[in-house]
Amino acid sequence: MSRILVVLALFMLMAAPTAAAATQQVHMSGYAYGPGTLTINVGDTVTWTNHDQAPHDAVTTAGPAQFRSPMLNTGQTWSFTFTTPGTYSYYCSVHPDMRGQIVVRQAAQAPTPQQQQQPAPSQRRQSATPAPRTQQTSAVVVPEPVEETPVAQQPVAAAAPAPPPRMGLDPLLLVAGLVAGVATLCLLLIGSRSAG
Numbered sequence: 001m002s003r004i005l006v007v008l009a010l011f012m013l014m015a016a017p018t019a020a021a022a023t024q025q026v027h028m029s030g031y032a033y034g035p036g037t038l039t040i041n042v043g044d045t046v047t048w049t050n051h052d053q054a055p056h057d058a059v060t061t062a063g064p065a066q067f068r069s070p071m072l073n074t075g076q077t078w079s080f081t082f083t084t085p086g087t088y089s090y091y092c093s094v095h096p097d098m099r100g101q102i103v104v105r106q107a108a109q110a111p112t113p114q115q116q117q118q119p120a121p122s123q124r125r126q127s128a129t130p131a132p133r134t135q136q137t138s139a140v141v142v143p144e145p146v147e148e149t150p151v152a153q154q155p156v157a158a159a160a161p162a163p164p165p166r167m168g169l170d171p172l173l174l175v176a177g178l179v180a181g182v183a184t185l186c187l188l189l190i191g192s193r194s195a196g
Contacts, residue, residue: 023047023079026100028056028072028092033100040082041107047079048072056092058100063088 021043027034029051040046050056050072058069058078064086069078071094082088082104092098 021045021081025049026058027051028098031095031098033058033092033098036099037101037103039103039105041105042083042085043081043107044104045079045081046102047077049077050074055094056098057094058090059093061089061091063090063102 022040023045024038024040024047026038026046026048028048031052031054033048038046048056048058048069051074053074055071055073057071058067058080060066060068064084065082065088067080067088067090069080072078082102085104085106088102088104090100090102
């Protein structure tokens, strides 16, 4: 009898639902990220795919962890697994007006059979847990069709994203422009003397 109970207990443990990490897609198209804001769970992976003719990347401006993708040409992809909850703001370093946001929530725990109701959102308790380190995976992947399920957006209070670093005019460009202007002026002067 005890063997049957042990086998039954093992079967129940294996049949219990587990939270599986998902892969979400962000498309780079029309000099924009789509979707502009994406809500995922801890452990989910986001894959960026470039559908534009211009190269793009994804660089964090704010968030609990930093990421920076390589420059992606048309058709290339890059994936990042989010292991720390929080709001991540990012932009394209080549096109600073391209901005996006990833909201990472704690993974929902599967309810036990005794739990029939969950408390209302205002009654839920939040507990602080140490944040794990964020992993970065870099790979070029052939895009597969992915069914996206709509995710309910929850309001998140976040600080305004930091503006991208301002790049001033390169001093060498100024010198090169000045040299080209002087050379053009000299050629025009020499050409006008030999004609007359």
